[in-house]
Amino acid sequence: MGTTQLESVAEPKYWHLRTVLSEALDSEFSVGEILPNERDLAARFGVARATLRQALEQLELEGRLQRRRGVGTTVAPPRVGVAVGTEQHIWPGASGDAWQLSDSTFEVPSAAVAAALETGQDEPVHIVRRSRMTHGQPVAAELLHVPASSVPDLSAIDAPSGAARARAVLRELHRLDLEGQDSAVELGSARADDAKQLDRLPGAPVLVVTTRYFARSRTAALSVATYRADTCRLTFGDSGAVEIHEDPERRAS
Amino acid sequence: MGTTQLESVAEPKYWHLRTVLSEALDSEFSVGEILPNERDLAARFGVARATLRQALEQLELEGRLQRRRGVGTTVAPPRVGVAVGTEQHIWPGASGDAWQLSDSTFEVPSAAVAAALETGQDEPVHIVRRSRMTHGQPVAAELLHVPASSVPDLSAIDAPSGAARARAVLRELHRLDLEGQDSAVELGSARADDAKQLDRLPGAPVLVVTTRYFARSRTAALSVATYRADTCRLTFGDSGAVEIHEDPERRAS
DNA sequence: CAGTGGTCTAGACCACCGT
DNA sequence: CGGTGGTCTAGACCACTGA
Numbered sequence: 001m002g003t004t005q006l007e008s009v010a011e012p013k014y015w016h017l018r019t020v021l022s023e024a025l026d027s028e029f030s031v032g033e034i035l036p037n038e039r040d041l042a043a044r045f046g047v048a049r050a051t052l053r054q055a056l057e058q059l060e061l062e063g064r065l066q067r068r069r070g071v072g073t074t075v076a077p078p079r080v081g082v083a084v085g086t087e088q089h090i091w092p093g094a095s096g097d098a099w100q101l102s103d104s105t106f107e108v109p110s111a112a113v114a115a116a117l118e119t120g121q122d123e124p125v126h127i128v129r130r131s132r133m134t135h136g137q138p139v140a141a142e143l144l145h146v147p148a149s150s151v152p153d154l155s156a157i158d159a160p161s162g163a164a165r166a167r168a169v170l171r172e173l174h175r176l177d178l179e180g181q182d183s184a185v186e187l188g189s190a191r192a193d194d195a196k197q198l199d200r201l202p203g204a205p206v207l208v209v210t211t212r213y214f215a216r217s218r219t220a221a222l223s224v225a226t227y228r229a230d231t232c233r234l235t236f237g238d239s240g241a242v243e244i245h246e247d248p249e250r251r252a253s
Numbered sequence: 254m255g256t257t258q259l260e261s262v263a264e265p266k267y268w269h270l271r272t273v274l275s276e277a278l279d280s281e282f283s284v285g286e287i288l289p290n291e292r293d294l295a296a297r298f299g300v301a302r303a304t305l306r307q308a309l310e311q312l313e314l315e316g317r318l319q320r321r322r323g324v325g326t327t328v329a330p331p332r333v334g335v336a337v338g339t340e341q342h343i344w345p346g347a348s349g350d351a352w353q354l355s356d357s358t359f360e361v362p363s364a365a366v367a368a369a370l371e372t373g374q375d376e377p378v379h380i381v382r383r384s385r386m387t388h389g390q391p392v393a394a395e396l397l398h399v400p401a402s403s404v405p406d407l408s409a410i411d412a413p414s415g416a417a418r419a420r421a422v423l424r425e426l427h428r429l430d431l432e433g434q435d436s437a438v439e440l441g442s443a444r445a446d447d448a449k450q451l452d453r454l455p456g457a458p459v460l461v462v463t464t465r466y467f468a469r470s471r472t473a474a475l476s477v478a479t480y481r482a483d484t485c486r487l488t489f490g491d492s493g494a495v496e497i498h499e500d501p502e503r504r505a506s
Numbered sequence: 507c508a509g510t511g512g513t514c515t516a517g518a519c520c521a522c523c524g525t
Numbered sequence: 526c527g528g529t530g531g532t533c534t535a536g537a538c539c540a541c542t543g544a
Contacts, residue, residue, distance in 0.1 A: 010540080012513060015455055037529060048515045053530090058442055058456055069530045070523030079439060085338075085489050182490025185438050186332060187458060187482040189311055201531080202268055203311055205440060205458070229440040236338050236489050237435025263521080265532060290510060301534045306511090322511045323542030454512080 013047055014054035020045075021055055025064055025075055035065075035073040061205060063230050080134050082227065084209055085236035089181045091213065092130075092144055092223060093170035099142070103129040104166035109145055116212065116222050119147050126151065128166045131197055132225075139232050141197040142225035146173055150220040176215040183211045185234060194226050205229040266300055267307035273298075274308055278317055278328055288318075288326040314458060316483050333387050335480065337462055338489035342434045344466065345397055345476060346383075346423035352395070356382040357419035362398055369465065369475050372400050379404065381419045384450055385478075392485050394450040395478035399426055403473040429468040436464045438487060447479050458482040 035041065042052040056073065059065045066076040093099065108124050109117070119125060125147045132140040148154075151172035188208040195202045206226040213221040227234060288294065295305040309326065312318045319329040346352065361377050362370070372378060378400045385393040401407070404425035441461040448455045459479040466474040480487060 012455075014513080018456070039529095048517090050516090051514060054513085056530095061440060061458065062442055063439070067530065068523085069521065070528080072523095072529060081437065180490070182488065184334065184486050184488045185460065186316070186486040187314060187440065187460065189315055202265075203271070205314065207438065207440065233437050233439040235435065235437045237433070267532080292510095301536090303535090304533060307532085309511095320511065321542085322540065323509080325510060325542095 014051050014058070017045060017047065017052065017055035018058045021059060022064065025059070029075045031075050031077045033075045035075070037072065060230060066230070076231070079233040080139065080231060081235050082132075082134065082139060082232050083236075084211075084225075084227075084234045085183050087237065089178050089213075091170075091174050091176075091178050092142075092221070093128075094174070098134065099130040099132050101128065101130055101163045101166040101170070103161055103163065104169050105161050106148075113145050113222060113224070116210075117145060117147050117219055119149075124148070126154070126169045128169050130166075137231065138198050138228075140225050140227045141194045142223055145222045145224070146220070150176060150215070173221060176220055178213060178215055178220075179217070180214045181211055183209055183236075185209050187229070188226065190226060198226070198228050200228065200230075207232065207234060209234065267304050267311070270298060270300065270305065270308035271311045274312060275317065278312070282328045284328050284330045286328050288328070290325065313483060319483070329484070332486040333392065333484060334488050335385075335387065335392060335485050337464075337478075337480075337487045338436050340490065342431050342466075344423075344427050344429075344431050345395075345474070346381075347427070351387065352383040352385050354381065354383055354416045354419040354423075356414055356416065357422050358414050359401075366398050366475060366477070370398060370400050370472055372402075377401070379407070379422045381422050383419075390484065391451050391481075393478050393480045394447045395476055398475045398477070399473070403429060403468070426474060429473055431466060431468055431473075432470070433467045434464055436462055436489075438462050440482070441479065443479060451479070451481050453481065460485065460487060462487065 029035070036044070038049055038052055038056070042049040045052065056065060056067065060067055060076075063076055063079045065073055067073045090097075093101070105127050106124050107127060108114075108122055109119075109127065111121065113125075114121055114123065117125065125145050128144040128146065130142045130144065131138055132142070146169055151169055153175075154169060154172045186208050188206050190198060190200055190202060190204045190206045192202045194206065195204055198204070198206070207229050209223075209225045209227065211223040211225070212219050213223070282288070289297070291302055291305055291309070295302040298305065309318060309320065313320055313329075316329055316332045318326055320326045343350075346354070358380050359377050360380060361367075361375055362372075362380065364374065366378075367374055367376065370378065378398050381397040381399065383395045383397065384391055385395070399422055404422055406428075407422060407425045439461050441459050443451060443453055443455060443457045443459045445455045447459065448457055451457070451459070460482050462476070462478045462480065464476040464478070465472050466476070
């Protein structure tokens, strides 16, 4: 990775560095390999550590690198394709999906969620917490909001929380006929609780997927799921296995 | 915005600052309003400018702020919902869509695109460049790759490039029966050319939407579209108008 | 031109990990 | 404990905008 001349174009150093490093990753490193530490790299390229870090941040955002405090910087594997929307609509928690139930409570949601569910401002709803794993790594944390009116027979359950309660909420929800669903994706940053679940630091970039489930001509449930933006590629549509990467010959370690 | 005690939790300053500023934006600012400049803000909160900037970066990533060099930092309007996937599949460029044709060429695509299209490694394809506007703002730049085999009758056209050529490619493409499509969304950073089209700096966060269009049991076209992550919320499904925001009473200026 | 955000530096200390 | 990435500082200069 010889230092090409900086040219006259006034390209920022960190951007040029990103390009150089990106090409070096393609040609001289394999997945899982540990890079030299930041102080050494900065010295090698003749820049301040902050500048080098700016380049690394870009590459991490693009899913090329993985950095862990106290450990080091490693070459990331290609992003995992995660199916989040399919042609045939199904209820969350239907048999065989990739989610793991963790908890459920009955509480007043944020104003935004209440508005989407068309429930009263201070009306509590069931909140099911789930997490999604792929290849042994946590990739998503979800809050599924279910208004009491969608699961009228749940009152028999008296467990205040826990996975068993979560199962009960989903079981009751599945009794409704799902008429449709729609989703929206936007960029966000992980709040402290999500970050912990996703094994990231607070503020880490996440893809927020908001899904509305319709039944009986109403919004019967609202899911807000945060996916790790560095490791995930969200897929919609018939076949979830799109494989687009600039460097197809990268191999698993 | 009294400084709550820093507690023992060792929350980073920039994260605490982000929270404080976020609440201030909700309660004390309206959309379009200009914030004090970074040096003043940093002094007011008693932190270095770099730390203040880290907090602003977070808020910009979340779509709460908009920063422009030489101008200042303003409060951003709520994100625009942009429909990128619908129940009924349609060809790109069908009448009435929000895209604007800009150019078309015939050249060898990147290896990744060639692999997805199942064309030969050095086989040229038609590349149609389009951009998408919403509310007078550019929100997306797209490269639509069409293998020559999908538009066999195009050879009559001899214009080497230009919008007229782009129209011709799409017209020929529409003669095929669209059998299906699928999409993937992932986080990326804008390359120099995309950044210019999107009126952003290189490296700005973008949502990359890769869509495959199927016809005659093959991939007849491949679209790679980059959307501004700061201003867009991508919507999939029946109704594209999901409105989820933590602060519903924010008004346009 | 003055004022803004964008880049860059050379340090320092902290939180975390594995040994 | 030593080594890693994460945070923070106090400066400097540059690129761009608008008056």
